[in-house]
Amino acid sequence: MKRIEPVILAFALLLLCGCGRKADVRPAGAGTDRPSPVFPDYREVTVPCNIAPLNFYYTDPEASRFVTTFTSAGQSVTVKGREVVWKEKDWAAMRATGEDVKVLSQYKTPSGPISFLWFIHVSPDPVDGxxxxxxxxxxxxxxxxxxxxxxxxxxxxxxxxxxxxxxxxxxxxxxxxxxxxxxxxxxxxxxxxxxxxxxxxxxxxxxxxxxxxxxxxxxxxxxxxxxxxxxxxxxxxxxxxxxxxxxxxxxxxxxxxxxxxxxxxxxxxxxxxxxxxxxxxxxxxxxxxxxxxxxxxxxxxxxxxxxxxxxxxxxxxxxxxxxxxxxxxxxxxxxxxxxxxxxxxxxxxxxxxxxxxxxxxxxxxxxxxxxxxxxxxxxxxxxxxxxxxxxxxxxxxxxxxxxxxxxxxxxxxxxxxxxxxxxxxxxxxxxxxxxxxxxxxxxxxxxxxxxxxxxxxxxxxxxxxxxxxxxxxxxxxxxxxxxx
Missing domain, CATH: 2.120.10.30 (TolB, C-terminal domain)
Incomplete structure (x- = not known):
């Protein structure tokens, strides 16, 4: 059995979202499905010690000059840019400390600089693979x-x-x-x-x-x-x-x-x-x-x-x-x-x-x-x-x-x-x-x-x-x- 209406729906959504990564981002803020400054919103979550890297992006379309610094047990990793994509060896090393990861997010907006601190909590309990x-x-x-x-x-x-x-x-x-x-x-x-x-x-x-x-x-x-x-x-x-x-x-x-x-x-x-x-x-x-x-x-x-x-x-x-x-x-x-x-x-x-x-x-x-x-x-x-x-x-x-x-x-x-x-x-x-x-x-x-x-x-x-x-x-x- 073939779908009819879902094809139209999927095509319409593709038009809205675009093909591949876009230079800009979807609307963000209150009243949207991206209300948080980062997406996926990994702020203050608890993750298993064996999970894949937590890649995310900043949602404010007007912001620029993003700098994200991760710190755990004396180790530090800095990523520049709207998209935060981990190198797997860096994520594995950070995760292996067994301690929470402190994250400092910094960027500039038309109304001034933004800076906020948050944590990723790492559980010693692994999840099924x-x-x-x-x-x-x-x-x-x-x-x-x-x-x-x-x-x-x-x-x-x-x-x-x-x-x-x-x-x-x-x-x-x-x-x-x-x-x-x-x-x-x-x-x-x-x-x-x-x-x-x-x-x-x-x-x-x-x-x-x-x-x-x-x-x-x-x-x-x-x-x-x-x-x-x-x-x-x-x-x-x-x-x-x-x-x-x-x-x-x-x-x-x-x-x-x-x-x-x-x-x-x-x-x-x-x-x-x-x-x-x-x-x-x-x-x-x-x-x-x-x-x-x-x-x-x-x-x-x-x-x-x-x-x-x-x-x-x-x-x-x-x-x-x-x-x-x-x-x-x-x-x-x-x-x-x-x-x-x-x-x-x-x-x-x-x-x-x-x-x-x-x-x-x-x-x-x-x-x-x-x-x-x-x-x-x-x-x-x-x-x-x-x-x-x-x-x-x-x-x-x-x-x-x-x-x-x-x-x-x-x-x-x-x-x-x-x-x-x-x-x-x-x-x-x-x-x-x-x-x-x-x-x-x-x-x-x-x-x-x-x-x-x-x-x-x-x-x-x-x-x-x-x-x-x-x-x-x-x-x-x-x-x-x-x-x-």
Missing amino acids: WLTYRLIEPGFEVWDDLEIVERNLTNFESRPISDWRNTKNKCMNCHIHAQGRGDLSMFYLRGEGGGAILNRGGTLRKLTLRDSTMISSTVYGEIHPAGRFGVFSTNVIIPAMHPFGNRRMEVYDTASDLCVADFDGNRMTTFPETARPDVFETFPVFSADGNWVYYCAAPARKLPAEVEQTMYSLVRRPFDAETGTLGGPADTLWSATERGLSVCHPKASPDGRWLLFTVADYGTFPINHRECDLRMLDLRTGDVLTLDEVNADKSDTYHSWSSDARWFVFASKRGDGMFGKPWFSHVSEDGRVTRPFLLPQKDPHFYDNMTRSFNVPDLGNASVGFDAAEIGRVWREVPAEAFE
């Missing part, structure tokens, strides 16, 4: 030129691990790791010749995760830490345009259930308790120890008429890792009725301490809800942290943990309100989070010229090992395995 994400234009019902990319976070290297070139422009859904493991992951290729692509220990399989009792193929889910089972939702998904406030589009389920896939036995199992027509269930994930399944549940309603009254609670059920069965009864961890907000995208931290999730006014597909924010549940105490340091005014959504639970990445449309980008925050052992920072790029103007969203950013502790050409071969030559 790989990030996968789907690059997709912000269309509504059509797509084109999709690709899933793996980025090395310690430098600027990236490569497609699945793309439109090798799959004849197939729709592909986002890649997820099992608790940050590079050797255990999956994603979907949709349409003819497609299936769920499972990467387990370097072996690729194409699976048809559906049996005759299910209302649809599997949609959302996660792989059990041991690798044998996966828990999934089956959803009848309806996208619809509507005029509710700033929400151009709503996506809702008219039916959704839970199921478990046995990857060793090629078997799908559904359960009466999670296949009730009067309850919608979606977004299932495992606890860190694999003994629980967390998911979102809401009373079924007449849709689309009652979409604004569709509120999902956060619940959990016990999981038997020997038999692959869901138990009961369900425990409610966050009540939508009591809280007045709807939950989606739960993700358990690999250390078993935290559960990160998204809340919105209603529904369970908040990518077009500007009000949606992140919350974090302390699984020991039951306390819910509002993460005010992390949330912004536009759509903070899908998130993923690093394998040591010290970092998480999330997609946010803060700034322009159109394109999702990956932001990172550090989590201390007691749940304190830091001001998030934007994924660094080699070109400081990269995001000015980018007309695709980073969809479902997901952290991995190792490279997945396969590439787009291998996925193309699997798509063309490997039959999809049937499940019963």
Whole structure:
């Protein structure tokens, strides 16, 4: 299926942004998506000790004669010019001190000289070295030129691990790791010749995760830490345009259930308790120890008429890792009725301490809800942290943990309100989070010229090992395995 309107949108944005680096910069200051004096705004952020260089530029179009001086543990680096681009050896040396970096910014404006001091805080906790994400234009019902990319976070290297070139422009859904493991992951290729692509220990399989009792193929889910089972939702998904406030589009389920896939036995199992027509269930994930399944549940309603009254609670059920069965009864961890907000995208931290999730006014597909924010549940105490340091005014959504639970990445449309980008925050052992920072790029103007969203950013502790050409071969030559 080819896009129509997104082509026009992308072309218009390219005209606005220009091709390549411009001599001037985008409008900056209050009321713009560049309100800070530097972009990306790395002032007072906390970064991992192994992150790629933090390149940025100064946003004031009237300023000139820029001088930036970085100092840490007796070392000093000075960069002149509007664009601040690190030499990788200088950044590595500065980062290796293990101490915070003091930054002095100086430049001249028509109203006089400007000078301000700020810091980059360096954490001794490294982040997982790989990030996968789907690059997709912000269309509504059509797509084109999709690709899933793996980025090395310690430098600027990236490569497609699945793309439109090798799959004849197939729709592909986002890649997820099992608790940050590079050797255990999956994603979907949709349409003819497609299936769920499972990467387990370097072996690729194409699976048809559906049996005759299910209302649809599997949609959302996660792989059990041991690798044998996966828990999934089956959803009848309806996208619809509507005029509710700033929400151009709503996506809702008219039916959704839970199921478990046995990857060793090629078997799908559904359960009466999670296949009730009067309850919608979606977004299932495992606890860190694999003994629980967390998911979102809401009373079924007449849709689309009652979409604004569709509120999902956060619940959990016990999981038997020997038999692959869901138990009961369900425990409610966050009540939508009591809280007045709807939950989606739960993700358990690999250390078993935290559960990160998204809340919105209603529904369970908040990518077009500007009000949606992140919350974090302390699984020991039951306390819910509002993460005010992390949330912004536009759509903070899908998130993923690093394998040591010290970092998480999330997609946010803060700034322009159109394109999702990956932001990172550090989590201390007691749940304190830091001001998030934007994924660094080699070109400081990269995001000015980018007309695709980073969809479902997901952290991995190792490279997945396969590439787009291998996925193309699997798509063309490997039959999809049937499940019963």
